[in-house]
Amino acid sequence: xxxxxxxxxxxxxxxxxxxxxxxxxxxxxxxxxxxxxxxxxxxxxxxxxxxxxxxxxxxxxxxxxxxxxxxxxxxxxxxxxxxxxxxxxxxxxxxxxxxxxxxxxxxxxxxxxxxxxxxxxxxxxxxxxxxxxxxxxxxxxxxxxxxxxxxxxxxxxxxxxxxxxxxxxxxxxxxxxxxxxxxxxxxxxxxxxxxxxxxxxxxxxxxxxxxxxxxxxxxxxxxxxxxxxxxxxxxxxxxxxxxxxxxxxxxxxxxxxxxxxxxxxxxxxxxxxxxxxxxxxxxxxxxxxxxxxxxxxxxxxxxxxxxxxxxxxxxxxxxxxxxxxxxxxxxxxxxxxxxxxxxxxxxxxxxxxxxxxxxxxxxxxxxxxxxxxxxxxxxxxxxxxxxxxxxxxxxxxxxxxxxxxxxxxxxxxxxxxxxxxxxxxxxxxxxxxxxxxxxxxxxxxxxxxxxxxxxxxxxxxxxxxxxxxxxxxxxxxxxxxxxxxxxxxxxxxxxxxxxxxxxxxxxxxxxxxxxxxxxxxxxxxxxxxxxxxxxxxxxx
Numbered sequence: 001x002x003x004x005x006x007x008x009x010x011x012x013x014x015x016x017x018x019x020x021x022x023x024x025x026x027x028x029x030x031x032x033x034x035x036x037x038x039x040x041x042x043x044x045x046x047x048x049x050x051x052x053x054x055x056x057x058x059x060x061x062x063x064x065x066x067x068x069x070x071x072x073x074x075x076x077x078x079x080x081x082x083x084x085x086x087x088x089x090x091x092x093x094x095x096x097x098x099x100x101x102x103x104x105x106x107x108x109x110x111x112x113x114x115x116x117x118x119x120x121x122x123x124x125x126x127x128x129x130x131x132x133x134x135x136x137x138x139x140x141x142x143x144x145x146x147x148x149x150x151x152x153x154x155x156x157x158x159x160x161x162x163x164x165x166x167x168x169x170x171x172x173x174x175x176x177x178x179x180x181x182x183x184x185x186x187x188x189x190x191x192x193x194x195x196x197x198x199x200x201x202x203x204x205x206x207x208x209x210x211x212x213x214x215x216x217x218x219x220x221x222x223x224x225x226x227x228x229x230x231x232x233x234x235x236x237x238x239x240x241x242x243x244x245x246x247x248x249x250x251x252x253x254x255x256x257x258x259x260x261x262x263x264x265x266x267x268x269x270x271x272x273x274x275x276x277x278x279x280x281x282x283x284x285x286x287x288x289x290x291x292x293x294x295x296x297x298x299x300x301x302x303x304x305x306x307x308x309x310x311x312x313x314x315x316x317x318x319x320x321x322x323x324x325x326x327x328x329x330x331x332x333x334x335x336x337x338x339x340x341x342x343x344x345x346x347x348x349x350x351x352x353x354x355x356x357x358x359x360x361x362x363x364x365x366x367x368x369x370x371x372x373x374x375x376x377x378x379x380x381x382x383x384x385x386x387x388x389x390x391x392x393x394x395x396x397x398x399x400x401x402x403x404x405x406x407x408x409x410x411x412x413x414x415x416x417x418x419x420x421x422x423x424x425x426x427x428x429x430x431x432x433x434x435x436x437x438x439x440x441x442x443x444x445x446x447x448x449x450x451x452x453x454x455x456x457x458x459x460x461x462x463x464x465x466x467x468x469x470x471x472x473x474x475x476x477x478x479x480x481x482x483x484x485x486x487x488x489x490x491x492x493x494x495x496x497x498x499x500x501x502x503x504x505x506x507x508x509x510x511x512x513x514x515x516x517x518x519x520x521x522x523x524x525x526x527x528x529x530x531x532x533x534x535x536x537x538x539x540x
Contacts (some may be wrong), residue, residue, distance in 0.1 A: 040161065077097060079134075090108070105152060166182065177532070197511050198512050199319045200508055203315040205269065213265040217268060226253045245494050278526055313330060342398055352393075391410075451498040
């Protein structure tokens with residue numbers, strides 16, 4: 001009696017969490033045996049049917065109660081999420097497809113002509129279990145409670161039987177990341193974050209296309225990595241056995257070559273790779289969006305950033321209200337007027353209470369460390385490079401101002417931005433870059449600057465960058481080992497005054513979804529999770 005008469009006895013194993021490897025193997029064995037008994041252990045090809053419809057299309061077509069009942073024959077395919085028996089002649093199944101569910105009713109009196117034998121009816125439905133993918137044909141009706149339902153005309157066809165049980169709940173974090181496919185089926189929020197990621201990327205792409213940008217794809221493998229300061233992944237190719245290749249750490253230099261080539265507005269959304277640590281906001285493999293626009297200055301980059309984030313905010317709100325209902329709408333406010341801006345050096349000088357030494361001088365690090373040791377003896381700043389120290393100071397004393405409103409930190413010291421244009425700050429006399437970083441809720445969201453287009457100045461900055469490395473740059477600040485001569489030569493053909501912009505898409509999704517970890521925004525978690533997948537399978 002009860003629901004289990006229509007489900008295999010193994011369904012009781014679909015508990016709150018996944019089984020151990022040994023228990024799962026036993027469950028699969030018994031499930032296979034049961035399916036063979038009923039001669040339904042098959043994985044048939046999908047037949048061509050003119051009346052096939054997706055579940056979302058079915059729900060949309062018959063969303064108005066006046067449209068049901070209907071005599072139109074319809075075939076639906078989906079995954080069984082629940083089976084409920086109501087007597088010996090009636091069974092209700094909920095199937096999932098296209099992120100939506102619909103109820104299917106199997107009633108003995110409504111199936112086939114002439115009517116089915118009760119024993120055949122029971123045996124045909126007995127193998128069904130949560131997780132099975134089925135195909136069923138019927139007509140749209142509404143139950144007494146008004147629920148839209150497909151009234152089946154025949155017994156279902158099992159297209160793909162679930163050999164392993166699908167749990168009702170999955171809450172253990174380690175189990176979830178090692179079984180992302182199950183997590184996505186069981187936990188709507190997991191699926192909705194990935195769908196929100198798709199929405200964010202689509203909105204960014206639409207926004208840039210509307211502003212006449214050309215989407216391009218640039219190399220991921222090259223003989224050197226440039227465009228940022230980071231440790232690259234090194235590899236080799238059969239075609240160049242004598243060369244060591246690097247996976248890109250940023251697409252920047254390739255994209256600016258395209259601007260030199262007459263493509264005034266270009267962008268790329270794609271992967272980058274940095275051989276660095278793992279934490280809640282960093283993964284060695286990540287997705288970036290970068291765009292470059294000829295004849296754009298920093299003011300225009302900031303304005304475009306504000307417009308883009310507002311657009312994303314609106315699109316995400318609409319998606320959450322209508323489709324991604326397990327997520328909360330973004331809680332951070334976006335001012336209608338110009339967003340707050342703080343200049344890097346004046347902002348720190350005001351907070352710290354002393355003027356900075358000339359940061360372009362060789363003794364700048366020693367002088368800055370002495371001032372900090374004298375005025376802030378309890379804080380630990382030793383052992384850092386100048387760039388690392390400046391970044392650390394901004395992180396501790398400036399970025400928190402973004403907790404209640406978006407914040408642009410502008411005009412970083414020139415030594416921190418070797419690819420951007422530099423100028424002398426009229427307030428401090430320091431050499432600074434035409435650069436800005438956007439922070440929201442204490443996290444860096446976007447980085448932008450006017451690009452250095454003087455080939456002589458760029459060569460000098462590359463040389464200074466290499467010199468810093470030779471003096472002992474920290475491992476996570478590793479820069480290029482040699483000057484990128486091909487890029488300098490490209491600049492000799494004339495890079496127009498250009499504005500460049502970049503953001504980490506994964507962090508952007510974290511911001512809009514409320515996900516606490518970068519792994520939550522990735523299809524299969526971070527690199528540790530991905531590597532653990534095969535190890536866990538071998539261990540089973």
